[in-house]
Amino acid sequence: MTIPALTAQGLSKAYGSKSAVIEASLTLRAGEITCLLGPSGCGKSTLLRLIAGLETPDAGLVAAGERRLSGPEGVVPPEARGVGLVFQDYALFPHMTAEQNVAFGLRTLPSGLRKARAREMLEAVQLGGRGGAWPNALSGGEQQRVALARALARRPEILLLDEPFSGLDAHLKGEVRLWLTDALRAAGAAVLIVTHDAREALLMADELVLMHAGRIIQSGAPRACYLDPASPEAARLLGEVNLIDGVIASGQARTPFGDIPAPGLADGPAVVMVRPEGLRLSDQGASATVAQVRFGGGYHEVQVQAGQQRVHMHLSGNAPAEGQAVSLTIDPELAKVFPGLRVT
Amino acid sequence: MLALLASLAAVVALLPLVGVAAAALSGETAAIPARDILRYGATSAALAGLVAVLTGVVGSLAAWLVVMHRFPGRDIFAWALALPLAAPAFAVAYAYADLFDVAGGLRIWMRADLGFDLPFEMRTLPGAAFILSCAFYPYVYLAMRAAFVNQSAQALEAARALGCTPQQAFRRVALPLARPALAAGVALAVMETLADYGAVQFLSVQTLTTGVVRAWFVFGSLTSAAQFALPLLGAAALLLWIERWGRGGRGYENANARWRPLPVTSLRGGKAAAAAVFCFSLIGFGLLLPAGWLAFAFLDVTPDWPRLIQAGANSLTLATAGAVVTVALATGLALGSARVPHLARLASLGYATPGAVMAIGLLVPAAMVWRLAPGAAQGFGAGLILLVYAYAARLMAAALEPVDAGLSRVTPNMVHAARSLGRSEGGAAWTVQLPIARGALLTAGLVVFIDILKELPATLILRPFNFDTLAVIADNYARDERLANAGWPALLIVLIALPAVIWLTRKIAASRPGDPA
Numbered sequence: 001m002t003i004p005a006l007t008a009q010g011l012s013k014a015y016g017s018k019s020a021v022i023e024a025s026l027t028l029r030a031g032e033i034t035c036l037l038g039p040s041g042c043g044k045s046t047l048l049r050l051i052a053g054l055e056t057p058d059a060g061l062v063a064a065g066e067r068r069l070s071g072p073e074g075v076v077p078p079e080a081r082g083v084g085l086v087f088q089d090y091a092l093f094p095h096m097t098a099e100q101n102v103a104f105g106l107r108t109l110p111s112g113l114r115k116a117r118a119r120e121m122l123e124a125v126q127l128g129g130r131g132g133a134w135p136n137a138l139s140g141g142e143q144q145r146v147a148l149a150r151a152l153a154r155r156p157e158i159l160l161l162d163e164p165f166s167g168l169d170a171h172l173k174g175e176v177r178l179w180l181t182d183a184l185r186a187a188g189a190a191v192l193i194v195t196h197d198a199r200e201a202l203l204m205a206d207e208l209v210l211m212h213a214g215r216i217i218q219s220g221a222p223r224a225c226y227l228d229p230a231s232p233e234a235a236r237l238l239g240e241v242n243l244i245d246g247v248i249a250s251g252q253a254r255t256p257f258g259d260i261p262a263p264g265l266a267d268g269p270a271v272v273m274v275r276p277e278g279l280r281l282s283d284q285g286a287s288a289t290v291a292q293v294r295f296g297g298g299y300h301e302v303q304v305q306a307g308q309q310r311v312h313m314h315l316s317g318n319a320p321a322e323g324q325a326v327s328l329t330i331d332p333e334l335a336k337v338f339p340g341l342r343v344t
Numbered sequence: 345m346l347a348l349l350a351s352l353a354a355v356v357a358l359l360p361l362v363g364v365a366a367a368a369l370s371g372e373t374a375a376i377p378a379r380d381i382l383r384y385g386a387t388s389a390a391l392a393g394l395v396a397v398l399t400g401v402v403g404s405l406a407a408w409l410v411v412m413h414r415f416p417g418r419d420i421f422a423w424a425l426a427l428p429l430a431a432p433a434f435a436v437a438y439a440y441a442d443l444f445d446v447a448g449g450l451r452i453w454m455r456a457d458l459g460f461d462l463p464f465e466m467r468t469l470p471g472a473a474f475i476l477s478c479a480f481y482p483y484v485y486l487a488m489r490a491a492f493v494n495q496s497a498q499a500l501e502a503a504r505a506l507g508c509t510p511q512q513a514f515r516r517v518a519l520p521l522a523r524p525a526l527a528a529g530v531a532l533a534v535m536e537t538l539a540d541y542g543a544v545q546f547l548s549v550q551t552l553t554t555g556v557v558r559a560w561f562v563f564g565s566l567t568s569a570a571q572f573a574l575p576l577l578g579a580a581a582l583l584l585w586i587e588r589w590g591r592g593g594r595g596y597e598n599a600n601a602r603w604r605p606l607p608v609t610s611l612r613g614g615k616a617a618a619a620a621v622f623c624f625s626l627i628g629f630g631l632l633l634p635a636g637w638l639a640f641a642f643l644d645v646t647p648d649w650p651r652l653i654q655a656g657a658n659s660l661t662l663a664t665a666g667a668v669v670t671v672a673l674a675t676g677l678a679l680g681s682a683r684v685p686h687l688a689r690l691a692s693l694g695y696a697t698p699g700a701v702m703a704i705g706l707l708v709p710a711a712m713v714w715r716l717a718p719g720a721a722q723g724f725g726a727g728l729i730l731l732v733y734a735y736a737a738r739l740m741a742a743a744l745e746p747v748d749a750g751l752s753r754v755t756p757n758m759v760h761a762a763r764s765l766g767r768s769e770g771g772a773a774w775t776v777q778l779p780i781a782r783g784a785l786l787t788a789g790l791v792v793f794i795d796i797l798k799e800l801p802a803t804l805i806l807r808p809f810n811f812d813t814l815a816v817i818a819d820n821y822a823r824d825e826r827l828a829n830a831g832w833p834a835l836l837i838v839l840i841a842l843p844a845v846i847w848l849t850r851k852i853a854a855s856r857p858g859d860p861a
Contacts, residue, residue: 054760078763079771085764091757095779104775105765147761154765 003065005030005190006083006158011050011060011070013043020046022214023060028158028190033181035201035222036194037237038211044194047211048160051192052085053078064158084156084189088163090147092135098122098146099131105154121149125183140167141176148180152187159189165200177204198238202226210234232338235273242279242311243343246272253337256306258286258330262337271341276301278334279313281320285327290320304328346769350680353673357691357737360705364577367570367708381555385575387469388551391544392534392579394473395480399533402477403484404526406626408514411492413609415616421623422489426482426849428630430841432798432815433479434542435834438827439634440475441466441547442641472549476540478630480533486849487529491522497606510609524589531587538576538583539698541801542815546822552576556700557801566707573701580696587696635838642831655812656836662728662803662813663796666735667789673736674743674788675781678751679773695741699802702738706730706806727808734802739795743788750784751777787851790844797841814840 004027013021021043028034038044049055051062053069053076062070064083069076092101103118122131125145135143144164151159164180165173181204184191195201201208202222209219210230218230229235232243246255248270253262255272257279262270288306295301300319303312304326313328320326409415410422428436443450444466455461465471495518503513538553545554552572559568611619677691694702710730754777762772778785800815807816814833821830 052760052764054763077768078760079766079768081764083764085761087757087761089755089757091755091761093758093761093776093780094753095776095782104762107766150761150765 002029004028005065006051006192007061007063008047008051009061009063011047011062012058013046013050013055014058019043019214021050021057024211024214024216025060026192026209026216026219028192029207030157030190031185031188032206033184033191033193033204034207034209035205036192036209036211037198037201038196039237040196042211043214044196044211045162048162048192048194051158052083052160053081082154082156082158084151084154084159086144086147086151086159086161086164088166090135090143090167092138092143092146092150094135096135097131098127098133098135098138101135101146102131102150102153104150117153118149121153122146124152124186125149141172144168144176148183152183152189155187156189159184159187159191161191161193163195164193165195165197173200180204202238210237212237227333227336229273229336232271232273232341235336240276240312242274242276242313244272244274244309244311245343246270246337248337248339255330256286256309257288257304257311257328260330260332260335260337262339265337265339268340269342271338271343272330272335273338274311274330274335276312276314278331279304279311280329280331281315281326282329283327285329287325287327290322290324290326293319293322295319346676346680346773348680349676350678353677353680353740354691356673356733357694357740359709360702360734360737361577361693361697363705363708364570364573364701367566367704368574370567370570381552381572381575384550384552384555384572387549388538388553388576388579390469391473391476391549391551392537394470395476395537396530396534398473398477399481399484400526400530402626403481403529403533404488404519404522406481406485406623407488407492408518409619409623411489412510412514412518412606413611413619415611415619417620417623421620421627423846423849424627425485425623427627427842427845428479429482429794429849430845431479431631431635431838432542432800432834433476433536433540434546434800434815434819434822435638435838436479436630436634437466437472437475437543437546438818438822438830438834439637440471440478442827443633443637467547467549469549472544472547475543475547476537477533478634479543480536481626481630483532483536484526484529487525487532488522491525492518493606495521495606500607504607510607527589528587531583535580535583535587535696538579539700539801541698541700541804542819542822545819553698553700553801556698556704557804560704560805566704566711569704570708573698573704576698576701580698580701581693584693584696588692631838635835638831638835642828643835645828645831647829647832651812651817652814652832652836655814655817655833656840658811659797659813659815659837660840662731662735663793666732666739666796667792669732670736670739670743670792671747671785671789674740674747675778675785677740678744678747679777692741692744694737695739697738699734699738699799700805702734703802703805706734706737727806727811731803731806734806735792735796735799738799738802739792742795743792746784746788746791747781750781750787753784754780787848790848794841794844794848797837 006028009025011021011024024047036044036047046055050057056075057070064081069081093104096104099118099122102121103114106114106117109117119131122128125148127142127145130138130142138146165176168176177200193204205222207219208222208225210217210225212233218225218234225234226238229238235241244255244257246253248262248265248267251261251263252259253270253272260272286306288304290302291305291310292303293300299314299316301312302315302319303310406425410418410425442448444462445451446465451461466475499517499521500513503517508516541553541557544551552575555572556569559565559572758776759772762776767775798815800819803813803816814837818830818833821827
């Protein structure tokens with residue numbers, strides 16, 4: 001196995017008595033996009049700043065390839081790390097044109113080459129004619145592309161992006177995502193994208209890292225994380241879930257909404273996690289009552305009640321009526337049993 | 345490195361203050377009994393109280409009129425109301441004392457032809473309070489104007505929707521919201537009052553600051569001077585605390601609210617005329633009348649041209665050098681204060697400290713250097729360096745404020761971006777922070793420049809022998825009962841300061857929240 005482009009090991013950082021990052025470890029590989037997903041305030045931005053060298057870790061190591069960046073022996077300052085950064089607010093220098101912004105990090109080059117490289121980078125982000133524009137004359141999307149060109153101009157081996165979609169209108173997100181994925185792949189750097197948007201993370205990531213309350217709780221391929229979450233928190237991070245109180249008895253997890261196999265798990269209480277699309281109407285199954293039906297565009301969102309518990313499901317096609325009795329089954333592929341827990 | 349620079353700047357500002365305390369408590373026998381210090385202190389307190397009330401009322405009213413109403417001349421008044429900042433308080437004092445002199449032309453004419461006399465005298469405590477208020481009301485006006493302009497239109501509209509008339513909305517919503525700004529503005533005016541030497545000295549009102557200067561020049565006693573200075577230092581700390589508290593009232597401001605135009609009331613007829621007359625009379629009393637009277641009464645006196653020109657050149661050189669040094673130090677302090685946050689606050693103590701106190705405090709460390717190396721620290725150059733040092737220590741905080749404001753336009757992420765693009769901490773400051781704050785640095789420099797032009801007591805105490813500034817020769821003539829000769833230097837100060845003041849106030853008046861500025 002090749003050496004990862006970046007390794008972070010056991011990174012911790014506290015502000016006063018409040019721990020922001022607790023023993024976080026992750027690796028980035030050249031040419032791969034890793035998405036660090038977590039709710040706001042979970043410490044993911046702090047982790048990014050620790051990797052970039054903008055914060056000094058209390059404990060842990062950061063290495064780029066075999067070069068140590070942070071450790072007990074000291075910390076390499078951000079300017080000497082060769083780590084590119086694209087900020088959430090883009091942080092363009094308002095007193096420089098787009099081209100001057102892109103050329104800012106290239107001062108080791110002679111000025112002719114520097115200009116040429118800046119132009120080339122602006123071409124690459126489809127802003128060829130806008131080099132003379134001031135940042136405040138650029139749209140949000142254009143500013144983001146200048147920020148990306150500025151970070152990539154130095155050909156960093158590691159590129160960190162903080163919430164690249166947060167400043168964009170919803171209808172732009174899809175377009176930017178496709179474009180950004182291509183641009184990042186073309187750059188060949190090891191990329192870490194910090195985001196709280198599960199959908200964007202799933203769609204972009206080669207590798208997904210889930211963070212909750214300062215800790216990394218799971219990492220792996222997006223599909224694996226989605227289908228096999230390590231905990232209810234991990235499941236929640238990646239999209240809507242139903243958490244149902246159930247009971248394990250002789251290798252079956254029983255819930256008011258249907259049963260699923262739970263091979264090898266000890267008998268006792270359990271939480272069963274089911275994605276909304278993992279609940280199906282069927283002829284035979286657990287009986288429940290339709291409490292509410294809402295039209296959600298490509299599907300109906302249906303609330304179903306059984307006993308004291310309620311779940312929501314996404315149904316395409318015709319929806320049942322409110323108050324109607326239905327029977328349900330759970331798709332074991334889109335469900336997971338967490339033994340020994342109760343829904344709180 | 346920036347932290348080091350900031351620490352250096354803070355030490356510059358604090359050293360003289362430590363010097364004052366050390367000298368006052370040195371235990372040498374004082375030449376002046378405590379009773380006298382108490383009497384001078386009472387005068388200072390009374391004067392400060394009167395100026396606080398006068399400037400508070402007048403400055404707030406002017407700001408409210410200009411921000412919330414439309415009347416003839418309003419757009420000009422918005423910035424012109426700050427113009428009296430160009431006139432040193434002593435020049436205003438010369439003009440009024442002469443104009444309203446009991447034996448002067450105006451009073452003689454009134455007694456003879458009108459049959460009555462004005463019931464007041466300028467060379468008294470109330471007279472001094474009137475004169476200093478004329479000179480210092482712009483501090484309150486500018487603070488209150490900023491508060492009113494920044495207030496949320498929504499809060500006022502909500503008050504109106506809840507049944508308040510515009511006047512009630514002002515009294516019950518706008519004024520309470522602006523209370524911190526009022527405290528800050530009045531604190532500045534009081535600081536200037538306590539620091540004033542030239543005007544009160546000329547008007548024979550004996551304040552602590554005149555005591556400091558007299559103790560030094562008449563009794564030659566550093567200890568006595570420092571004992572006069574110590575209560576001033578205490579007052580300075582208190583005023584600074586009040587001013588900070590006022591600034592801390594930012595919690596009232598709604599930073600997220602989108603800026604919308606304030607509901608402006610159009611004044612008509614008599615009300616509009618009254619508003620315009622009120623604003624005009626402030627500028628008249630603060631600048632036009634005193635400067636006009638000085639020009640009318642004294643400009644036909646042929647000045648000692650070589651001396652005047654030399655003093656003018658000295659003033660310009662000192663003010664420019666002082667501005668450059670002060671802004672450089674303040675910038676270092678601002679850049680580094682993120683690392684060492686309490687330094688900036690400590691350094692601001694210098695601004696509240698009267699120049700006379702600052703000068704006395706500097707004499708203590710200077711005396712030590714003289715004792716250690718008699719040759720090195722003496723002579724012309726050393727005196728000038730001390731003087732520039734005193735200006736920098738006193739005005740650091742005044743420069744710090746615009747510099748801070750300018751640097752706050754640089755987001756932390758811009759600095760981080762520069763770092764991640766290969767610049768060191770200092771490199772990022774040089775390529776990103778300073779260029780973006782360029783305009784603010786100029787503003788800070790002009791503020792310091794104007795203040796040094798008008799500065800008197802510290803210059804008197806620290807200047808090298810035979811080194812005159814415009815303020816010093818004006819003071820010399822006035823003290824020698826040759827007031828007519830003081831006209832030229834006093835007016836020259838106004839003339840030199842005026843363009844800078846106009847530039848500053850127009851810039852302030854043009855800025856509004858929501859502007860990218």
